[in-house]
Amino acid sequence: MSDEKRWALPGLVLVGLALRMYGAARAGLTFDESIVWSFAREIQTHPLHLVVRTADHPLLDAYLVRASSLVFGETDLGLRVLHACLGAAAIAVVHRIGSALWGARAGLLSAALLALDPFHVSWSRLGIEEAPLLLCEGLALLLVFRGLREERALHWAGAGLCVGLAYLAKETALLLFPALALGLLLCERGRRALGRPGPWLGLLAALAVVGVEMTWARAHGETAHADRAVGILRASPGLTLKGTSLYLGEIYRGVLGPDVLDADYLDGNAFATHPVTGLVYMAAVVMAWRRRDDGSRILAAVFSVVFLAASLVDRAKMFDPFWWGSLSFLPAVLLAGRLLAEAWPTSRAVPGVVVAALLALALYDLSWLGRTGTRAPRLSRQEWAARIAADGERRLAAGDRAAAREQARQALLLDADSAAARALLSRAP
Numbered sequence: 001m002s003d004e005k006r007w008a009l010p011g012l013v014l015v016g017l018a019l020r021m022y023g024a025a026r027a028g029l030t031f032d033e034s035i036v037w038s039f040a041r042e043i044q045t046h047p048l049h050l051v052v053r054t055a056d057h058p059l060l061d062a063y064l065v066r067a068s069s070l071v072f073g074e075t076d077l078g079l080r081v082l083h084a085c086l087g088a089a090a091i092a093v094v095h096r097i098g099s100a101l102w103g104a105r106a107g108l109l110s111a112a113l114l115a116l117d118p119f120h121v122s123w124s125r126l127g128i129e130e131a132p133l134l135l136c137e138g139l140a141l142l143l144v145f146r147g148l149r150e151e152r153a154l155h156w157a158g159a160g161l162c163v164g165l166a167y168l169a170k171e172t173a174l175l176l177f178p179a180l181a182l183g184l185l186l187c188e189r190g191r192r193a194l195g196r197p198g199p200w201l202g203l204l205a206a207l208a209v210v211g212v213e214m215t216w217a218r219a220h221g222e223t224a225h226a227d228r229a230v231g232i233l234r235a236s237p238g239l240t241l242k243g244t245s246l247y248l249g250e251i252y253r254g255v256l257g258p259d260v261l262d263a264d265y266l267d268g269n270a271f272a273t274h275p276v277t278g279l280v281y282m283a284a285v286v287m288a289w290r291r292r293d294d295g296s297r298i299l300a301a302v303f304s305v306v307f308l309a310a311s312l313v314d315r316a317k318m319f320d321p322f323w324w325g326s327l328s329f330l331p332a333v334l335l336a337g338r339l340l341a342e343a344w345p346t347s348r349a350v351p352g353v354v355v356a357a358l359l360a361l362a363l364y365d366l367s368w369l370g371r372t373g374t375r376a377p378r379l380s381r382q383e384w385a386a387r388i389a390a391d392g393e394r395r396l397a398a399g400d401r402a403a404a405r406e407q408a409r410q411a412l413l414l415d416a417d418s419a420a421a422r423a424l425l426s427r428a429p
Contacts, residue, residue: 008108009095016115017088019365023125024080028375032056033065033127035414037079038381040066052217055384055413057129059213060168065127083131087124090131091115093138094333100145101295102338109344109354110337116361119246119273119329121369129170130326136166137176138330141302144180144202148189148294153198160202164209172324177206179305179327183298190294221416238315243307246325247278247332273329274364276357281332284339296338299331385415392424404428 029037039054040062054062068082094114099107114120124131143159146152163180166173184190184199193199245252249272273281288300310325343350379387392407405428411421 009092009111012095012108012111012115013088013091015362016091016121017084019116019121019362019369020084020087020125021077021081023121023369024084025077026370026372027076027125028372029076029079029378030126030128030374031376033076033079034376034378035384036061036065036127038379038384038414040069040079042381052213052220055381055410057170058168060132060165061127061129064132068127080125080127083127084125086135087120087131088115090120090124090135090138090330093135093142094330094337097138097142097145098334098337100142100149101293101334102341105344106334106338106341108337109340110334112358113277113333113336114330116358116365117273117277117333118271118361118365118368119326121365122271123326125369132169133166133173134326134330136162136169137173137327140166140176140180141299141330144298145295147198147202148193151193151196151198153196153201156193156198156202157205158202160205160207161209163202163206167206167210168213170326172327174210175306175309175324175327176302177203179302180298182305183301186297186301187294190298236315237312240311240315240318242314242317242320243309243311243325243328244282245319246272246310246329247282248272248275249278249319251275252319271368274361277336277361280339281329281336284335285332287339288335296335299335303328303331303335381414382418385411385418385421388414389418389420389424392421392428396424396428401428 035055039051042049042051043063043066051059051062053059064082064086065079069079072078072081091111091114095107095111097107098110120130120134124134140159140162143155143162147155147159163173163176166176184194241248241252253272272278285300285303288296288303291297306325306328310328313324314320340354344354388407389411392404392411395407396404404424408421408425408428411418412425415421
């Protein structure tokens with residue numbers, strides 16, 4: 001291996017970490033992060049006090065934020081350092097997957113895309129669930145491919161454990177169960193693997209983690225987040241643009257207005273991917289369905305299951321790239337890395353164009369990473385519940401009963417004893 005190639009991956013990881021740390025140091029605390037911190041701050045060892053969830057998602061994020069605060073301090077940056085490191089770690093994982101499937105060039109180009117992509121940079125610099133979710137998804141995919149190649153049950157068990165950990169970050173990881181099953185059924189080695197114990201051992205490992213979380217949550221009188229996800233999936237479907245929003249969201253914002261995705265992020269705290277890279281990602285997925293190798297089939301299946309779920313569930317919300325759709329992102333990045341690697345030797349101009357595009361993407365990141373954005377207050381769970389219930393009252397007075405009801409439920413997730421939220425819910429059933 002040449003010196004250039006030997007240092008390429010460490011360089012990409014360091015660049016990715018630097019971008020995320022710079023963004024973490026500059027951005028104001030978002031409302032989502034403040035609510036996560038209101039749970040994380042309650043975690044103690046003396047006396048022992050644990051939390052079983054955050055307001056919207058399972059428990060992992062709260063413990064990561066708490067661990068980061070204990071090591072790096074309780075500043076906004078201190079709460080985020082661990083998440084930024086997990087985001088940078090995903091770059092190495094993506095490189096390993098791409099290299100194992102299609103060679104070193106595909107691995108490096110996939111890693112470069114992930115290091116610089118605005119979606120991943122903007123979300124993994126924040127102390128919210130996307131960084132651990134996507135890292136765990138990447139590790140699960142890596143171990144699935146190793147299980148197919150080496151036929152070792154230990155790899156499958158590790159993949160299942162990573163799926164379970166992804167669920168502890170965000171309940172949408174439940175989509176990985178049907179997505180990986182479809183991917184295995186679509187390739188010959190996957191079908192053969194299903195006749196051996198390995199994949200089933202992985203399934204048991206994943207279900208064990210999910211089951212422990214559900215049991216613990218219910219033992220504390222809480223609703224498990226798996227129940228919430230399944231409830232949304234059971235609702236009447238409808239065609240939306242949520243699946244494409246992650247990839248074309250900036251176009252939607254420009255054409256339809258800046259609040260079309262999520263008004264919480266108007267000040268630039270989080271982004272969809274750049275629309276040019278978004279089109280490349282989607283084109284790479286379309287081409288993957290025409291290929292017959294195991295890697296392309298499995299990654300295209302994971303992308304498609306997540307993409308369809310994001311496009312069909314929660315039909316009342318037309319745009320939202322970050323709720324259901326984020327698990328489609330890593331497969332798209334890997335497939336785009338392969339596409340670029342194949343194009344690399346076809347013309348002398350291609351390498352220069354690709355490198356120039358990556359540099360432009362880095363400059364684009366720097367153009368918004370320095371913004372402070374919205375700075376949310378640091379409140380306790382009870383204070384947040386009171387504030388959200390008051391907002392629900394305003395929405396009810398304006399005649400928006402559905403929004404008032406949702407605010408009441410959100411307030412009760414923060415403080416189950418909130419009298420204001422219960423009163424609001426009784427008047428907006």
